[in-house]
Amino acid sequence: MSASLVMGEVLSRKKQGEDYYSLTVVAPAVAESVAPGQFVNVRPVGRTAHILRRPFSVYRVHKQGGWASTFEIIFDIRGPGTEELAALDVHDKLDVMGPLGNGFRLPKKHSRCLLVGGGIGAAPLFFLAARLREAGHRIDVVLGARTSELLLNAMDARRLASICRITTEDGSAGDTGVVTDVLGPTIERCGSEVVYTCGPHAMLEAVAGVCGAAKLPVQVAVEELMACGFGVCMSCVIPLRVRRKKGGSGSGGVLYARSCTEGPVFDGSQVIWSDHIAAPDTIDLASELVPPPAAPPRAQHVPAGAGAEHSPPGN
């Protein structure tokens, strides 16, 4: 495990629009090693009423050398934990555990990558886009939110993307509707070979559905409640349909995987979305189950690098 427990320092705190807050934190051990889709689990120092850390996927990283590198998280206020974080000042200490989880798997060969983000959940896609761009991949973006105020960094999205589609539910920016309204045509137009997505659960399910119909590999970063973030509390599990290991018998089974450890990035085709709340009865934990390959065997392209990492967002 490569995660560290370090005391970071807030370098800057910004309010973005009406609802979002960003914290840039000096924590070189974390910033130098974190990969897109991985997350940090943070806690202000000296507060006791709300005991648990709060997990956030990394929004951006600024490498400044081994002693000053920073990572940035962005969030909206959802409860007392995020309220405390939003009230932090420059130079305040922040207890940081990370990087945690498995991040997005990047394509090995040049690929046309479509990034689909909803609301604040789009955060890890900006870090991913930066790395995809460094590696020379083509990036297209679909960014959605309820209102234009809640669109996360549409300016950067437009700058990073070859093609950028914006949707808002109230029509205050881009097309009126939700990301999946424009997803199919955008995939066609861009010739997308792999889709990366992060956002609300219902959006992830819908995006995975469209990609499944188009037989397109889709990596989803999920956001689940977690107490520990490093694999021991078993709070953040998500049901996956997985294939049986080579040499095993039967057709496979269902596995409760930990979003913090096996995720937070999962193969969208494996996630059992509809049984998310009701535990399946057929679960088979006894056999050794392994996930199918990250990149389904399709001709002409190699989407996600096999055997690399994946990861999550969260609050």
Add this chain to the structure above:
Amino acid sequence: MTRPSLAVDLAGIRLKNPVLAASGTFGAGREASGFVDIARLGGLITKSMTLEPWKGKPTPRMCETPSGMLNAIGIQNRGVAHFISEDLPWLVRRKATVIASIAGNTVDEFAGVAARLAAAGGGIAGVEVNISCPNLEDRDNMFAHSEAATARVVSEVKRALPAVPLFAKLSPNVTSVGDIAAAAVAAGADGLSLINTVLGMAIDVNTRRPKLAGTVGGLSGPAIRPIAVRAVHEVHRAHPGVPIIGQGGISSAADALEMILAGATAVAVGTANFINPRSALEVAGGLSELMASHGAATVAELVGAVELVG
């Protein structure tokens, strides 16, 4: 004055320090081992294991509450066979002091797990019998809510696994924890773990739904520490010769000392591990300093040393 000794004798188990990691908050050590050398812990009480793998409860399984958290995990685990083949050899290599926590829906299931551990032929220093998990299917018939059921489980586990000390983990959700403790000890328990989580519930007032899919769950964290201290105190007064692993909301050395003064021979850090997997080690380090300030050379002289007034 020489440095105080943290070593304790817990029902015959020699612990290098009295601070263990509590069951269900440390897995079988692997995940936390990136942050802490598990050989340096007083001991590690494993996540409860069952005869067959258990899938656990639906999500959401957790919610934070003031100074604590509620959980309804349902003991998701891969079963005793997986523990013996995968986790135990690893723990032995890492030189961890292991107390295996076992659970089941029936007396036979408990005895079955114990028999498997006995057949594994060593590696564990003790067994904790989790008869008090509030998240089983039949919550209304929790073993630890009945003296007779407690005695049956304890005696069958002891029969199947006589080689190591047995700790019965008791529930605070009873009228008299002292009576349950007496039944466990009479049935062969070598020690007691006090306490498991406190039954609780939280409701989302916007959706009007319970915050846990399991509706109710177990409350842990600093919020329950006074309940644990009271239970340890009561049981220690009634059974002063029975070693107790005191647990419930411990996150600092002072918390650990409080539990020891109430009557615990050793303590376990639980929910604090979620926030800081080094908690148990840090508590042990701080305890050494606190003992020095109390002029105590050994932990044993502080056990039950609360000075009652009147």
